Amino acid sequence: MNKKNTIKSSSNTSFISSNIIAIRSGLLHFINDPAKVTNISNAYQYFEDGLLVIEHGCVKIVKTFSDSDVSQYENIIDHRGKLIIPGFIDTHIHYPQTQMIAAYGEQLLEWLETYTFPTERQFKNKGHAKVISRFFINELLKNGTTSALVFGTVHPQSIEALFEEALDKNMRIIAGKVMMDRNAPDYLLDSPKTSYQDSKNLIEKWHNHGRLQYAITPRFAPTSSPEQLTAAGKLKAEYPDVYIHTHLSENKNEIEWVKSLFPERDGYFDVYEYYGLAGKRSIFAHSIYLTDKEWGAFKRTDSVMSFCPTSNLFLGSGLFDLKKAEKNNIRVGLGTDIGAGTSFSQLKTLNDAYKIMQLQGNKLSAFKGLYLATLGGAQSLSIDNKVGNFEIGKEADFVILNWATTDLQKLRYQYSKNLEDKLFALMMLGDERNINATYVAGKLAYSAEVTN
Incomplete structure (x- = not known):
């Protein structure tokens, strides 16, 4: 055998x-x-x-x-x-999407509706969550990844299962349950009140337990009401050393949707900043289509970007501007973004990162690439004093x-x-x-x- x-x-x-x-x-x-x-x-x-x-x-x-x-x-x-x-340090990955990796033919919003939401429904069952958590952790280790910032699902038990498995391996994992109270199937919705209380309970139980830490995790602005974002900001104020983990400006249609949902705000990033969700421990995956004002806001708030080249290519989302991030002195980590990303390997992720840079007329040296996958990721997650x-x-x-x-x-x-x-x-x-x-x-x- x-x-x-x-x-x-x-x-x-x-x-x-x-x-x-x-x-x-x-x-x-x-x-x-x-x-x-x-x-x-x-x-x-x-x-x-x-x-x-x-x-x-x-x-x-x-x-x-x-x-x-x-x-x-x-x-x-x-x-x-x-x-x-x-x-290796992965600064953006969805463990429930491991089982739906390489799902065919859609861009971001359609991909979520067609594949992601039905898959995440299964994580209401903690037994299923434990099986996928074990596979996920083993796959990280098999690919040389020892620390990761991880999305769960809306179900608290999805994070319980992941933390239990990571604790058994003594891994440095930062994770959180999704907060999502609108614009998703009813079977995946929580509420401002339940998302606040469930997240609070998880923080109290797991944050700084062993090598584990917690991330407040609104999926992205369109799936959280103003009331829920207010609750997320309240949690961040109560527990200032926890993380914020969400998505930003991945897709042009997504950005227009945010503008229609939050017309009173001055852009996508301003939604998060207004509700107290920007800052040193706030990691925004993708961050492809930013205005000059948003670049300035990233720098001013010391917020973090996660560069997810494989998923950006797979979903046809766009090209991340690493050079501009460097010029603005913004911390950037590397994310596989499973399951829109198609490999747990940070080496394969860097392969795609190089190609994205080439498409913009820039280069990515091996030194810069491996820095992003190790010390750069640690600095992005504010764990460079540890790893x-x-x-x-x-x-x-x-x-x-x-x-x-x-x-x-x-x-x-x-x-x-x-x-x-x-x-x-x-x-x-x-x-x-x-x-x-x-x-x-x-x-x-x-x-x-x-x-x-």
Whole structure:
């Protein structure tokens, strides 16, 4: 019987479960945004033959390997020829949509009505939510993602199920139940009162429990009444360290709909800001069609954008302007946006991000791309004091990558010129097959090895 995600026993097993782990491998992490440095070497650290030491789940040492390390650390795990990077961080993903990924033929609003809402109805059943939660968490780990900002459904039990599974894996997950009281099927509607109370109960139970945090989650402005948005703002005022997670300016028809529903407001972003939902811990997925005033409002409020290239292409939504975000010093993270996004892999997501930049006459370097998927995502979610790179004392979430797994990748790797060229080939050709292992808080959570 084939069992995926089963960690094969080895001579290192007892050492892995101890308080100190030492791994020898290539190491790469980012210490700055590549777009903000004049010399790219100031944005990252790379150790071709490095040593990563983990103690009690946190980074203790990251350095070039030396012969003296052999006597200092017993049973060093040898991954020479591979590359260790911090765990990927997904800043926008819908776990209930995992089962409807790659649904054919619609743009945003029609896609929601045809596929999304009927799918989300099933999450009233917590048993179903638990099954999909388990699959979802395992799929994140299989793809090297160790932290994520996640949408649930309108049902509180959808988030209970997700948090229970994430807690079992000790993952850093930020999530929230959807708030939605209009312009959706009756079977998915809550109310201002119930959405406030259900969210409050979930915050009290789960926020800052282990590595879990809560996000107040109005689906998007059209599906929340002014009364419900007021309730969301009240929650944010009562719990200022929770997150806001929603959608913004993904689709032109969506924007016109918002204008008709909120004629008194000065644009889509102003709806959220008016109700107290903008700010440092507010993440707005997509943010494609923004006015100059909205760009200024993002900068003024220190709000965050999630760049979701795969779903933007799949739904035909448009092209995110990463360069303009950089010029305005706006934090940007990378989102797979499952299930409009078609892969859990941040490598495949970066493949599409590169193409979106090309369509705008811009470039996305491998350094900038991998920064977005690691430290950039951590900074976007205000968790860069915890994860995102290998600074001493940070939680040891990381992934061990195979440089090349397919014949094509191996050929391309053989003819790569330098580190940047190798990373770019990995970014463009890589996927979950390149994930050798994923560690969460210093513990092996996924291995590509398969036990028969």
